[in-house]
Every structure is written in structure tokens, then in C-alpha cells.
Amino acid sequence: MYISDSACISPQKTFDNAFFEGEIIAHYGNRYAAVEPGYGQLIPAGLLRRMGKAVRMGVGAGLPLIHKYAVDGIILATANGGLEDCLKFLNQIVDYDEGTLTPTNFVQSTPNAVAGNLALMSKVTGYNTTHVHKGLAFEAALLDAIMLLEENKLKSVLVGSVDEISDYNHNIDFLNGHFKSADSSSETLLTSNSPGSVNGEGATMFVVESSRNEHTLAQIKDVEQLNYPSESDLELKLDQFLFRNGLKKEDIDSLMLGMSGDNRTDHLYAKFQKQFFPASSCYTYKNMVGDYPTATAFATWMAAKMISGHPAPLPCVYGNATTEKARNVLIYNHYKSIQHSFILLTA
DSSP, X not given: OEEEEEEEESXXXXXXXXXXXXXOOOOBSSBOOOOOOOOTTTSOHHHHHHOOHHHHHHHHHHHXXXXXXXXXXXXXXXXXXXXXXXXXXXXXXXXXXXXXXXHHHHHTOSTTHHHHHHHHHHTOOSEEEEEOOGGGHHHHHHHHHHHHHXXXXXXXXXXXXXXXXXXXHHHHHHHTTOBOOSOOBTTTGGGOOBSOBOBOOEEEEEEEESXXXXXXXXXXXXXXXXXXXXXXXXXXXHHHHHHHTTOOGGGOOEEEEOOOSBTTTHHHHHHHHHHHOTTSEEEEOHHHHOOOTTHHHHHHHHHHHHHTTOOOOGGGBOSOXXXXXXXXXXXXXXXXXXXXXXXXXXX
């Protein structure tokens, strides 16, 4: 599966090349809000005014790509997309005593509202689905797209992810110890040595095609998902994953780790890197955008950019890293130490 183009809205200035030119935004606290571009030229004002944040970001990232390429289908991933509107609607039921309610929050309260809006606005009437699998939602969307393209059901697909910070979900996860209670900044997140991470959000979209062409930036070669793996399970799956793609551990020149600043789990990433890829260039990404269920979509966007010739920003470099162009990039991530995944990109 080949990436022809991409777009990203995140807590960094990623809608243009500012992020890779060294213009890094420092975030403070435990919520990294997305830096949204101007939507005025893209979305009519009447529609924009009614859109929730998740729908706004998803349409803002996806619609320009659909206008640029003739895609046959839309496959999105989310865990919290639409949740804020859902809770607003539920609160309205209480506030208005089950009376006449405004339809806007209800319409945008479902996870597939983003894919639906993209289809309606672009008139793409083909395959349209949304995967909602917590920390493996984006990986499931990638697998769906890979299978469709391999079966020649479709030639070109928009695949991506959308997640927003919901106040209600944030408070629940905070009380559960998932986010930091002490003051922290993105510049010192990975060295904070304290429990908890930080919340993030964003929308990342890719145009993927079944064959290579003049627009190709990188190839998404394979995806693997694991739940509750032991150390031996992880090693076995890694070996099988590399073997079926004709690679050895030393062939992975770049490793991207989902380190989040949580001292309860970051040692798993450090051990993984030291044990399996001690000579590989190593990078992080959650210190830039926060830890949210579909953060691997941002990592995939960043890896594709690196493969196409953009050197990673300095704050993303973890340990040793060379200035050579990346060729084989392995993304390893886990969500709350439960859902683990590998994503392999090649030049």
C-alpha cells in the first residue's frame, strides 16, 4: 500500500512544513490542544459554525486530499471522535426534560460523523467505514485499506484518524491516573520521571493507492496488532513480523517509539530499543502531540515525511540518530500497556 499524499492537524504546526523546519510549539499542562488552520476557504461558514471539533479537524484534513485525488473510498479511525457532541446531547436531554432538542449535537455525536461529512461534501459514494477500537483503531483502518487494495476492490482510498480531547473523558482518565497531575511541559515530558502522560488530539489523513506512481512518498508495508502480550510474545511477534516482510532487525534503520513520559511504562520502550534495535536511529513523537488512542497516525505521517527526505525535528530524536535518509521505519506503540502494535514503512 503506497502513500501518495497526506495532511495532518495536530498540536504542532503540521498543516504546512513549519514543523519540519524547526518551528516547534512548547505545550504546558496535561492537555495538548490541536493547532487548527483557517477553514474559511474550505468549509462554508454555515456548515463550519455547526461543526464540532472532531468533524471540523477531520473535514479540514481530509477534504483537500479528496479534491486533489479521485479516491474510491473513505476509511477512518477514532476512539473519542464525536464523544464531546454525544455528551452535550445527553446533557440536553436532562436540561430540556426530554423535550425538543437541537439536532446538531445528535447528528455529530457518532464516531462515523467525520466519514459521513467527508462523503457528503465530496460526493464520494463508495466504500465508507469507521473503525472504533481504542488504541488499535488506526491500525485496524490500515489493515482494512491494505486488504481492499490487495483484493483490487479499490484503487485509491482516503485512510486516516480523528480524535479530540473530550472534557468528560479527560477527567475520567485523569482520575484513573492516566494523565500527569504535576505541572509539566512538552520540552521535559520524557525526562519528567513521574506517573501519567498528557492528553492530545488531532486528525491525520493519507491518500493510499494499490500501486506505486510518481506521487508515492512511502510504502506502508505491514501492520501487526497485539493485546496483553508477554515479553516472549512480543519478541516472537516481532520476529515473525520482520520475517514475513523479508527483513532482519539490522535492516530497521529508524525506530519510532510511543514514549509518553509515563515512568510506569516508558521503560518498556527503552528495553525494546536496547534489546532489539541498539544500532537503529530512534525517535519519539508523543512529546510533540500527546498520548491519545490514534497517535500512531501522527507517527505514520512523520515516518512518511522522513522517508521522503525531511529530517526529524531535534526534540523527536531519542538517543542515537543519524542524518541519513530513513528507508525502513518501524513504529512500535502501546496504548495503556494493553494494546500493542507494529507499523512498518519502507522507502
